Amino acid sequence: MTKERAATRLHLPAALVAGVAVEIDAAQAHRLRHVLRLGPGAMVAGFNARDGEFLCRVAELGRNRGSLVVETRLRAAAPEADPWLLFAPIKRLRLDWLVEKGTELGIGAFVPVMTERTQPERLNRERLLAHAIAAAEQCERLSVPDIREPAPLPQVLAAWPADRRLILCDETGGGAPIAAALAGLEPGVPAALLVGPEGGFAQTELDALANLPFVTRAGLGPRVLRAETAALAALAAFQAIAGDWRAGRRR
Amino acid sequence: MTKERAATRLHLPAALVAGVAVEIDAAQAHRLRHVLRLGPGAMVAGFNARDGEFLCRVAELGRNRGSLVVETRLRAAAPEADPWLLFAPIKRLRLDWLVEKGTELGIGAFVPVMTERTQPERLNRERLLAHAIAAAEQCERLSVPDIREPAPLPQVLAAWPADRRLILCDETGGGAPIAAALAGLEPGVPAALLVGPEGGFAQTELDALANLPFVTRAGLGPRVLRAETAALAALAAFQAIAGDWRAGRRR
Secondary structure (H helix, E strand, O other): OOOOOOOOEEEOOOOOOOOOEEEEOHHHHHHHHHHOOOOOOOEEEEEEOOOEEEEEEEEEEOOOOEEEEEEEEEEOOOOOOOOEEEEOOOOHHHHHHHHHHHHHOOOOEEEEEEOOOOOOOOOOHHHHHHHHHHHHHHHOOOOOOEEOOOEEHHHHHHOOOOOOEEEEEOOOOOOEEHHHHHHOOOOOOOEEEEEOOOOOOOHHHHHHHHOOOOEEEEEOOOOOOOHHHHHHHHHHHHHHHOOOOOOOOOO | OOOOOOOOEEEOOOOOOOOOEEEEOHHHHHHHHHHOOOOOOOEEEEEEOOOEEEEEEEEEEOOOOEEEEEEEEEEOOOOOOOOEEEEOOOOHHHHHHHHHHHHHOOOOEEEEEEOOOOOOOOOOHHHHHHHHHHHHHHHOOOOOOEEOOOEEHHHHHHOOOOOOEEEEEOOOOOOEEHHHHHHOOOOOOOEEEEEOOOOOOOHHHHHHHHOOOOEEEEEOOOOOOOHHHHHHHHHHHHHHHOOOOOOOOOO
16 A cells, blocks of 8 residues: 655645545635646645645535545644744734744734734634635645734733733844743743734733733844734744743644 | 934934934935925934944935935944844745844844755845844844845855854754753853754755754754744743843943
């Protein structure tokens, strides 16, 4: 028996059980048929965070629909670290990029927050979720990050889970350098990163944040970073120092 | 005397000496006149890595040319860390992002290298340099990174400066997690990061690299990262753990 290889990975929210058929959506059918030029009998991988990842055989493939039959399991479901990213919405292309890269780097939830100096930007959650799914398929995650509804920062802070550490990326230099700030965290503690808008936080916001017991202030070096650069750089530093990069590559 | 504020920052390669006039180029003249709607008398900042940063007064502003008179010095020139980034050229938009973000994160030189599995991509050095200058102006750097000519990886390695550490981002899991790998470096050592093409390095390339005395292998966690994500994430981890983020924000 030769080992069959999956031509691509598809996120399938339905239950994945060996021997059972699952439907794929119109975009997935289009991708298999017209982009990858696959037909019935081709092998793909289907995954979700609850069931893990399975080799699946294409059963039917129409113009706007299709179905797969789930075959053998490739990976069991496993708990994943889930740092949250709290960010002030930014312009569309930079936001798309942030969601793609943040998904690759392991974000569990994108939490848009409105701060005092946030410029109102329309945020299309459906488009952002499509970017997150595509990035999850590409980077071999099992989970897809949540894309939360935008909410005012004080409202998000008022409902904060007591056990989750919030790392405030403070562009005014009010915190310790991020490596020192992260080294002080309890290993494996649930975490979130908060990055301000292009105009920075208001002083009153910084003062209020500094008084919260779950907040750690961290500095991101000597240069002025764009909001999306700060978010991804802080996330990379977090994963390297305190997150799931410490364990190395899954083989 | 009120303190005058600069409306924007311009990279000016000419010598900056108080009281002396300097020419600006056509793109800068366009930006001052048509984007920022400034005229003669307006104040801008002019900078370069050799002379530092000066407040400058707009003297003349035509359609395609203009001149400034250099006034008081705002910042002295200072040595800057200069990590290099060795990368296999990628598609245009992703490369533009890489140069913008890498400049914000402090790259000293972008070094395009051709590896065995590098897809040939045209690389427009002039356009990339324009992106690097715009990012340097925005992020308050004094220097602008070099954009080197693409060269085969073995040629770059053959001419390698003995005192510069090369951190190989090894997607096969061959190295220690990057935080552990970086913690072993001599503080302040000149460094470079090497990130492979989308298809990864060939095994022969990895074996040859592992044998070089200046190479440290480092792993970037459990997920499969796009080339530009790997480069920026590795750079952020480097700056946080071993680079100029350790010192905190310049005030």
